[in-house]
Amino acid sequence: MIQRIAIIGLGTMGPGMAARLARGGLQVAAYDVAPVAIERARSMLGVADSVLDALGIAPPQAGVGTVRFTDDLGDAVSGADLIIENVPENISVKADVYRAIDSLIASDTIVASDTSGIPITKLQEHISHPERMVGMHWSNPPHIIPMIEVIAGEKTAPQTVTTIRDLIRSIGLLPVVVKKDVPGFVENRVLYALLREAVDLVERGVIDPEDLDTCVSWGIGYKIAVIGPMALLDMAGLDIYKSVSSFLNADLSNRDDVAPMVLEKTNASKFGIKSGEGMFSYTPEQTKALQGERARKLVAVRRILEGRG
Ligand SMILES: NC(=O)c1ccc[n+]([C@@H]2O[C@H](COP(=O)([O-])OP(=O)(O)OC[C@H]3O[C@@H](n4cnc5c(N)ncnc54)[C@H](O)[C@@H]3O)[C@@H](O)[C@H]2O)c1
Ligand SMILES: Cc1ncc(C=O)c(C(=O)O)c1O
Secondary structure, three states: OOOEEEEEOOOOOHHHHHHHHHHOOOEEEEEOOOHHHHHHHHHHHHHHHHHHHHOOOOOOOOOOOEEEEEOOHHHHHOOOOEEEEOOOOOHHHHHHHHHHHHOOOOOOOEEEEOOOOOOHHHHHHHOOOHHHEEEEEOOOOOOOOOEEEEEEOOOOOHHHHHHHHHHHHHOOOEEEEEOOOOOOOOHHHHHHHHHHHHHHHHHOOOOOHHHHHHHHHHHHHHHHOOOOHHHHHHHHOHHHHHHHHHHHHHHOOOOOOOOHHHHHHHHOOOOEHHHOEOOOEOOHHHHHHHHHHHHHHHHHHHHHHOOOO
16 A cells, blocks of 8 residues: 655656645655755645645545655655656656666555656666556646546556556546557647647747637637537537548648747747746746636636536
């Protein structure tokens, strides 16, 4: 049974994951190579906790778990039943972590990766017990979005998948087991199909960025939270989908490289909120207000969707 979890990497995703797992009654050790990331994560726990309160997520009867921060990798993974690797999306950075923990952990300790889309089969090449490695792909913000993809690589033992799926369920989250280890798994294949088209439409001047967001959020987005794509096909009618897709699919963006607009911005260190500018611009005050407003709205929508409005 999983009780002790180590999170390696406390950037965008780590702090919310730590808070959510602790709320599920688990004992979390949180580690990062960067002291500044540890301090930032520590300061974010209170905010995540108040969002979890607003969501009405109660701890189990045995009580709420704990989050302890450490700057020592050996201390973080010592005695852990599960390690969640959450470092940047780069195979060699992730492989370094697996090599570093290999001799520090028991052969049956589960090692999960929060990779956004690197096949688990590739990551398993860098660990001595590949049967205990699994994909555990959270969605951002991880303390609010309940769905987590679970992905087996070619060498993952079925029991490893079952253990992680059951753990996710046991703390009130929603596991989705992906049946094939395809790049991007399912959530990001769908998201990146949408983002490729959205970036292309803005880049070609078909629509302004603000209007693109209005169109998608108030059209498809709002609807799809209630009616998933497969159900939407039935609601629209497969005959309609057949007619439209017969001419539209051929006209959709099929670019297989990164769009010039994105390269231009990233080359100028315009990464979005984290750098103050990306598709839009953000002052620190606006960022704080925006994060609060988004959390409030996501909490409200989730409560309604769960029938707890
Ligand atoms: N950002 C998202 O929306 C999102 C959503 C789901 C999954 N993911 C995936 O989760 C992983 C982490 O993403 P993120 O957005 O939190 O990244 P991030 O860049 O915000 O944070 C990564 C953290 O890892 C730390 N780090 C780097 N090397 C390390 C090492 N060797 N040991 C310990 N810590 C180390 C960095 O200091 C940093 O704090 C990636 O694989 C990413 O693709 C990201
Ligand atoms: C743009 C983008 N890329 C990856 C992920 C997750 O892996 C997300 C997300 O969770 O929201 C994302 O927005």
